[in-house]
Amino acid sequence: MAEKFQPLSVSKLADSYDAVIIGSGGTGLSAAIQAHELGLKVAVFEKEAELGGNTNRASSGMNAAETNVQLQHGVIDNVADFYHETYKDGGRLNDKDMLGYFVYHTAPAIDWLADHGIKLDDITVTGGMSKKRTHRPASMAPIGGFLVKSLLDVVAKEDIPVFNKTKVTSLVRDDEGRIDGVKVNANGLIKTIGAKAVILATGGFGASKEYIERFRPDLKDYKTTNQPGATGDGLKLAENVGAELMQMNLVQVHPTVQQDHPHVYLIGEAVRGEGAILVNAQGKRFVNELNTRKIVSNSITALPEHSAYLIFDQGIRDRAKAIEFYDKTGLVVHGDTIEDLAKKLKMDPDTLTQTVATWNKAVEGHNDAEFGRTTGMDRGITKPGFFAIHIAPAIHYTMGGIHITPKTQVLDGNGDVIKGLFAAGEVAGGLHGNNRVGGNSIAETVVFGRQAGQQVTLYVRKQK
Numbered sequence: 001m002a003e004k005f006q007p008l009s010v011s012k013l014a015d016s017y018d019a020v021i022i023g024s025g026g027t028g029l030s031a032a033i034q035a036h037e038l039g040l041k042v043a044v045f046e047k048e049a050e051l052g053g054n055t056n057r058a059s060s061g062m063n064a065a066e067t068n069v070q071l072q073h074g075v076i077d078n079v080a081d082f083y084h085e086t087y088k089d090g091g092r093l094n095d096k097d098m099l100g101y102f103v104y105h106t107a108p109a110i111d112w113l114a115d116h117g118i119k120l121d122d123i124t125v126t127g128g129m130s131k132k133r134t135h136r137p138a139s140m141a142p143i144g145g146f147l148v149k150s151l152l153d154v155v156a157k158e159d160i161p162v163f164n165k166t167k168v169t170s171l172v173r174d175d176e177g178r179i180d181g182v183k184v185n186a187n188g189l190i191k192t193i194g195a196k197a198v199i200l201a202t203g204g205f206g207a208s209k210e211y212i213e214r215f216r217p218d219l220k221d222y223k224t225t226n227q228p229g230a231t232g233d234g235l236k237l238a239e240n241v242g243a244e245l246m247q248m249n250l251v252q253v254h255p256t257v258q259q260d261h262p263h264v265y266l267i268g269e270a271v272r273g274e275g276a277i278l279v280n281a282q283g284k285r286f287v288n289e290l291n292t293r294k295i296v297s298n299s300i301t302a303l304p305e306h307s308a309y310l311i312f313d314q315g316i317r318d319r320a321k322a323i324e325f326y327d328k329t330g331l332v333v334h335g336d337t338i339e340d341l342a343k344k345l346k347m348d349p350d351t352l353t354q355t356v357a358t359w360n361k362a363v364e365g366h367n368d369a370e371f372g373r374t375t376g377m378d379r380g381i382t383k384p385g386f387f388a389i390h391i392a393p394a395i396h397y398t399m400g401g402i403h404i405t406p407k408t409q410v411l412d413g414n415g416d417v418i419k420g421l422f423a424a425g426e427v428a429g430g431l432h433g434n435n436r437v438g439g440n441s442i443a444e445t446v447v448f449g450r451q452a453g454q455q456v457t458l459y460v461r462k463q464k
Helices: 026-037 053-057 068-072 079-089 096-104 106-115 143-157 209-215 233-239 293-301 314-319 322-328 338-344 349-364 440-463
Strands: 016-022 042-045 122-124 134-136 166-173 179-186 189-200 251-258 277-279 308-313 333-335 386-398 409-411 417-423
Touching: 016 026, 016 179, 016 233, 016 440, 026 042, 026 053, 026 143, 026 440, 042 166, 042 179, 053 143, 079 096, 079 106, 096 106, 096 440, 106 440, 143 440, 166 233, 179 417, 189 233, 189 440, 233 417, 251 293, 277 349, 293 386, 308 314, 308 349, 314 322, 314 386, 322 386, 333 338, 338 349, 338 386, 417 440
Parallel strands: 016 042, 016 189, 189 417
Antiparallel strands: 122 134, 166 179, 179 189, 251 386, 277 308, 308 386, 333 386, 409 417
């Protein structure tokens, strides 16, 4: 086991940096590495004790089109298809310029990671996508923890300063309105730190009762898959200097979340991507499991129980390694046969057996006459044992956020750039429209994290 990354002691805080990056998830770490490699003196500030933010919880993978990895797996893809599918899945509310920048920079982002020894050599599919675009490590380990650990290895090697328990309380402006520093509370030490530019990489507001109640009161009683720190701090910092927030009512509910325990567990889309089906309390399918998250979530909420069961076999389990973790945590119901599993779920064994038989026939003929599913049909549910996970929808991702340009510059209410302030990742709005596609958020962290690192470098070079 490699040694755990150690953040620096607050006594090592300098009085100023070229760029301060707020947040240590995939976006913040990618931005820091990119800016550092371009010659900037940077520091990463994380308010929580643990590094990695919500990225740690991502399980499926990182979407990218026209990659060499896809070709190695025999998948011939097209960036334009990736664009059009994401635009359609986002209800055509995506910022087209941001989306265009995004799709064309996903393959270079995969290469950039590989150049840093971070290889995503396996692929799977998530909802709303017609091709296998979701890149993940060959070990099939959940992408989030893998990416955070790997990026922190690069950060350690390159000696980039990272401080935890360091909360930015406000942004500092000069007489001309440019952002030129931050005020921090670093584990009790209050300090103002100069910065030629600041990148907000603070994540979304999925765990903020205040923001959810303000923009989506209908969701205020929903549980969330987010880590407790996802409270929209970056949005507050930005609002306080006049930044515009956009599409804040667009909040994604994830369809498959295990909520029967005190801790809420997101069951990654890869489980369905590898062939799992969803059934209601009677043991019948009721939806194309790989439709967009919005449609699948709404279909589950419409059931009388507002919950459903993921059904899968050992063959699917072998292809989705996260299931081992779910099982260790006690989330998985086991059966030796489908009948046995049905009894444990208090379902009619004949109904569930019939549902699975019909599905296996659909897989064989590659024709799901019932619900028109066309992806995640590489294997049926045939290999003993048989398993189920009880799931229901929960708040997962906030598509809205700070209004930015494709260059990650933050805009005010007049559409003018707030100089010296940049934002990327879930804290920024616009990329995903009204529904984020699984695998696109990790891609966003790397694509726009790198973009922020590059744009901050251009900005700082002009200041010098």
